Amino acid sequence: MWDNIKEFASEFFVTGDPLxxxxxxxxxxxxxxxxxxxxxxxxxxxxxxxxxxxxxxKKIGIMYVIASLLMLFRGGVDALLMRxxxxxxxxxxxxxxxxxxxxxxxxxxMILFMAMPLMFGLFNLVIPLQIGARDVAFPFLNSLxxxxxxxxxxxxxxxxxxxxxPDAGWLSxxxxxxxxxxxxxxxDFYIWGIQISGIGSLMTGINFIVTILKMRAPxxxxxxxxxxxxxxxxxxxxxxxxxxxxTITLALLFIDRYLGGHFFTLDSGGNPMMYxxxxxxxxxxxxxxxxxxxFGIFSEIVATFSKKRLFGYKSMVFALMAISITSFFTxxxxxxxxxxxxxxxxxxxxxxxxxxxxTGVKVFNWLFTMYRGRLSFPTPMxxxxxxxxxxxxxxxxxxxxxxxxxxxxxxxxxxxxxHFHQVLIGGVAFGYFxxxxxxxxxxxxxKLDEKLGKWAFWFWNIGFYVCxxxxxxxxxxxxxxxxxxxxxDKGWYDLNLVSTIGGFLMGIGFIFQVWQILHSIKxxxxxxxxxxxxxxxxxxxxxxxPVYNFATIPRAEGKDWYWEEKQRIAxxxxxxxxxxxxxIHMPKNSGIPFIMSAFWFVAGFGLVFDWLxxxxxxxIGIVVCMLAHSFNYxxxxxxxxxxxxxxxxxxxxxxx
Amino acid sequence: MKKGLRRFTAVLSLVLMAIVTSGCAEKVIVxxxxxxxxxxxxxxIWITIALCLVxxxxxxxxxxxxxxxxxxxxxxxxKYDPTWEHNTKLEVIWWAxxxxxxxxxxxxxxxxxxxxxxxxxxxxxxxxxxxxxxSLDWKWLFQYPEQGIATVNYIEFPEDVPIKxxxxxxxxxxxxWIPQLGGQIYTMSxxxxxxxxxADEPGSYMGMGANFSGRDFGSMQxxxxxxxxxxxxxxxxxxxxxxxxxxxxxxxxLAKPGVSDVQTFSGIPxxxxxxxxxxxxxxxxxxxxxxxxxxxxxEANVHESGSSHEQSDTNVKQEASSTEGHASHE
Numbered sequence: 005m006w007d008n009i010k011e012f013a014s015e016f017f018v019t020g021d022p023l024x025x026x027x028x029x030x031x032x033x034x035x036x037x038x039x040x041x042x043x044x045x046x047x048x049x050x051x052x053x054x055x056x057x058x059x060x061x062k063k064i065g066i067m068y069v070i071a072s073l074l075m076l077f078r079g080g081v082d083a084l085l086m087r088x089x090x091x092x093x094x095x096x097x098x099x100x101x102x103x104x105x106x107x108x109x110x111x112x113x114m115i116l117f118m119a120m121p122l123m124f125g126l127f128n129l130v131i132p133l134q135i136g137a138r139d140v141a142f143p144f145l146n147s148l149x150x151x152x153x154x155x156x157x158x159x160x161x162x163x164x165x166x167x168x169x170p171d172a173g174w175l176s177x178x179x180x181x182x183x184x185x186x187x188x189x190x191x192d193f194y195i196w197g198i199q200i201s202g203i204g205s206l207m208t209g210i211n212f213i214v215t216i217l218k219m220r221a222p223x224x225x226x227x228x229x230x231x232x233x234x235x236x237x238x239x240x241x242x243x244x245x246x247x248x249x250x251t252i253t254l255a256l257l258f259i260d261r262y263l264g265g266h267f268f269t270l271d272s273g274g275n276p277m278m279y280x281x282x283x284x285x286x287x288x289x290x291x292x293x294x295x296x297x298x299f300g301i302f303s304e305i306v307a308t309f310s311k312k313r314l315f316g317y318k319s320m321v322f323a324l325m326a327i328s329i330t331s332f333f334t335x336x337x338x339x340x341x342x343x344x345x346x347x348x349x350x351x352x353x354x355x356x357x358x359x360x361x362x363t364g365v366k367v368f369n370w371l372f373t374m375y376r377g378r379l380s381f382p383t384p385m386x387x388x389x390x391x392x393x394x395x396x397x398x399x400x401x402x403x404x405x406x407x408x409x410x411x412x413x414x415x416x417x418x419x420x421x422x423h424f425h426q427v428l429i430g431g432v433a434f435g436y437f438x439x440x441x442x443x444x445x446x447x448x449x450x451k452l453d454e455k456l457g458k459w460a461f462w463f464w465n466i467g468f469y470v471c472x473x474x475x476x477x478x479x480x481x482x483x484x485x486x487x488x489x490x491x492x493d494k495g496w497y498d499l500n501l502v503s504t505i506g507g508f509l510m511g512i513g514f515i516f517q518v519w520q521i522l523h524s525i526k527x528x529x530x531x532x533x534x535x536x537x538x539x540x541x542x543x544x545x546x547x548x549x550p551v552y553n554f555a556t557i558p559r560a561e562g563k564d565w566y567w568e569e570k571q572r573i574a575x576x577x578x579x580x581x582x583x584x585x586x587x588i589h590m591p592k593n594s595g596i597p598f599i600m601s602a603f604w605f606v607a608g609f610g611l612v613f614d615w616l617x618x619x620x621x622x623x624i625g626i627v628v629c630m631l632a633h634s635f636n637y638x639x640x641x642x643x644x645x646x647x648x649x650x651x652x653x654x655x656x657x658x659x660x
Numbered sequence: 661m662k663k664g665l666r667r668f669t670a671v672l673s674l675v676l677m678a679i680v681t682s683g684c685a686e687k688v689i690v691x692x693x694x695x696x697x698x699x700x701x702x703x704x705i706w707i708t709i710a711l712c713l714v715x716x717x718x719x720x721x722x723x724x725x726x727x728x729x730x731x732x733x734x735x736x737x738x739k740y741d742p743t744w745e746h747n748t749k750l751e752v753i754w755w756a757x758x759x760x761x762x763x764x765x766x767x768x769x770x771x772x773x774x775x776x777x778x779x780x781x782x783x784x785x786x787x788x789x790x791x792x793x794x795s796l797d798w799k800w801l802f803q804y805p806e807q808g809i810a811t812v813n814y815i816e817f818p819e820d821v822p823i824k825x826x827x828x829x830x831x832x833x834x835x836x837w838i839p840q841l842g843g844q845i846y847t848m849s850x851x852x853x854x855x856x857x858x859a860d861e862p863g864s865y866m867g868m869g870a871n872f873s874g875r876d877f878g879s880m881q882x883x884x885x886x887x888x889x890x891x892x893x894x895x896x897x898x899x900x901x902x903x904x905x906x907x908x909x910x911x912x913x914l915a916k917p918g919v920s921d922v923q924t925f926s927g928i929p930x931x932x933x934x935x936x937x938x939x940x941x942x943x944x945x946x947x948x949x950x951x952x953x954x955x956x957x958x959e960a961n962v963h964e965s966g967s968s969h970e971q972s973d974t975n976v977k978q979e980a981s982s983t984e985g986h987a988s989h990e
């Protein structure tokens with residue numbers, strides 16, 4: 005009996021590495037601390053009623069942001085572990101197995117559990133406010149999306165200490181990810197972690213398309229929408245076309261692994277090439293999904309801090325849509341070197357290059373928004389300005405990679421690594437940071453410390469170039485991606501050391517950001533409703549926004565309606581008339597999304613370990629939750645006029 | 661705007677530092693090719709860099725100029741026009757510039773794509789040398805069918821003679837790359853890919869597996885040595901004289917996961933390469949193309965005897981070891 009338990013435990017818990025034991029201890033301590041604190045301060049009800057069951061888009065947005073920053077920390081630690089290993093030749097800091105697990109989890113976490121939720125967080129925080137809506141179209145679904153993401157991410161993360169992490173790369177090509185070459189549970193964690201959160205992503209895409217198309221304030225025609233709203237719409241359209249492909253691909257891989265299917269094995273008629281095609285038909289649009297909202301954020305910020313209208317609105321809209329459509333015609337550039345032949349390569353090389361055209365146009369439009377403007381440089385604008393050179397260089401190396409015959413030399417090398425980090429950090433991460441700084445006062449009601457923010461900005465920016473510029477050269481020196489160590493004879497040591505130093509500089513940048521947030525909470529400076537002299541609807545309501553967002557639904561006829569309104573008032577004209585206050589129809593909180601997602605976690609965990617006794621009750625729980633929600637008719641309530649008046653008066657009295 | 665300038669100089673000095681610390685340009689091997697294919701690719705990379713710089717440099721200069729000129733400083737006399745939001749002429753210009761660059765680059769790309777298609781033979785008076793490449797977990801097996809020898813993690817070939825690599829995999833896919841001779845190509849089980857390369861001058865070139873294939877994929881490195889024709893012939897003779905032959909059992913042993921030092925073999929089992937390629941196709945209902953490609957002559961016999969074994973053996977991976985060893989060339 006004892007021996008059985010010991011044998012089980014030795015497979016169940018990951019052992020044999022001091023880093024893992026360290027993680028075990030810190031996870032246990034954190035859990036104990038959280039539980040103790042919640043009990044001591046009697047915060048359990050508060051946690052459940054105010055957060056876990058909330059359907060308020062603003063609170064869901066905040067939870068997305070917190071979760072994604074935690075994941076940024078984890079993915080960042082992974083990155084620094086890898087860079088430490090690569091700092092000197094012949095290093096033995098990490099074993100090859102451990103290194104393989106770390107780069108796999110780094111990729112998955114940064115793309116799917118950091119970039120995506122940070123993006124969804126910004127969608128939630130901003131979109132309803134920006135279009136003058138009181139919530140998203142489907143608030144219950146929104147909460148469910150968040151909890152599916154959260155539990156999917158947690159399922160993926162526990163693989164670190166339970167059972168073992170996946171180690172076949174972030175896209176898990178078969179046959180390497182098949183049962184023969186990856187017999188452990190790591191790949192199953194990969195499949196279910198991504199699958200569960202992917203369902204949430206798909207639902208968010210649907211939710212925001214409907215929200216944007218159906219819930220805009222009266223007067224806001226499509227071609228009057230703020231640019232961030234447009235970028236979210238184009239991103240969500242890409243999500244609903246791309247994510248079903250991911251769902252199916254992972255389902256087929258699961259069937260291969262779990263039921264002995266042969267979709268992606270050569271014997272018995274399958275083909276690994278089918279997987280590679282499918283995963284990139286999702287994977288390439290995915291990178292545009294995360295970059296498009298960043299384009300929207302930059303468009304908002306550049307107009308606000310130039311005190312000028314966005315230049316070339318129609319071009320911008322057209323460029324966004326063009327990118328979201330053409331993103332589906334580029335996937336084969338990921339395997340130019342797989343012998344698809346000159347016809348296919350030429351086609352996909354050209355379709356890939358074409359994306360550079362609308363992207364280039366956007367850069368010109370941003371530049372000419374600043375032209376004849378009056379530029380000020382608070383932190384959001386700094387990130388915008390840091391983005392332009394970084395992204396232009398990243399885009400240029402992207403064009404270089406799309407030249408198929410040259411890609412035969414770049415493919416799988418550090419040149420590629422440097423390129424995609426340049427567009428994903430320089431574009432996506434810088435963009436979302438800019439957005440977070442920009443909308444932070446609106447969401448939390450206080451401003452972030454500018455001085456610490458500037459320190460963070462410079463550490464990130466300089467660190468970025470120190471880290472990734474050498475990697476372009478390393479790629480041309482023949483260094484391939486995913487090597488866990490290399491010899492002195494290669495001549496790669498000096499540039500790798502420089503690169504590692506750059507990685508740690510970015511780590512210091514992150515510490516500054518954490519410090520900035522903590523410092524700003526401690527010395528809280530209340531933010532006014534319109535701290536940046538903004539142009540769009542979200543700045544017309546108090547900071548933080550009341551639960552119902554808008555006491556009365558505004559009319560928004562101009563592209564920069566709030567800016568124009570301010571101009572009118574400054575000229576002595578009366579403000580636009582507002583309708584009379586009426587009771588506001590609001591959705592009720594629900595615990596079902598949290599409970600149902602927890603059942604998904606249970607079912608996923610059961611399938612990972614092949615424990616049907618656990619998976620089946622998990623799925624039953626999911627179905628019961630669905631039924632419970634179907635028969636729940638108490639889903640909404642009204643906020644009476646008196647309460648609205650009190651809330652608005654309190655907000656006004658706060659000194660806005 | 662001192663900060664912007666400071667950043668610009670910081671970036672510039674970093675790039676320069678990167679180039680300087682990399683010692684000499686010699687080490688940037690992709691840009692220092694030793695063969696025709698690699699040279700065309702290096703040329704193409706320079707062309708793309710030049711074309712991209714045509715856009716990049718003006719955009720960067722424009723960015724710094726605009727940010728500097730329109731900064732919000734008291735007494736800044738630059739024009740302020742808060743409602744200026746559209747100018748058809750300007751917008752047409754910057755739709756046209758990237759379109760023009762992409763049209764030019766696209767044309768060049770298409771031309772080079774056909775010219776450098778890796779399966780296309782190199783035009784040369786010398787008859788190509790065939791080297792059959794198999795990626796294994798985690799080592800490279802090279803067979804010289806005409807010479808009847810095989811090596812692990814090492815190849816030698818005469819300079820100025822086109823080499824026709826035939827590539828497959830008996831493990832998760834990998835990618836075969838000798839940067840100084842030319843770009844890489846994937847090795848995949850069930851397929852025989854082709855890659856034509858040539859070396860212009862003698863030398864030892866770094867070769868490696870570029871696509872992640874599991875635990876010790878980082879050890880899948882080899883030396884590709886270009887020599888004179890005489891030295892090559894002498895090397896073949898010495899391998900034949902001094903090394904053991906590779907047997908079917910030996911191959912099964914070699915194919916097991918693990919790393920390996922350089923090895924040489926004076927003989928190879930008949931049709932081993934074809935057998936590796938087709939063994940995954942034996943149960944392949946949709947794999948008619950591969951089978952018909954390889955039917956005919958000895959190869960087909962080997963294939964058929966192999967597949968009859970497979971019919972009774974569900975585990976395809978065991979097939980090589982369960983097949984009776986064919987006599988080698990020797």
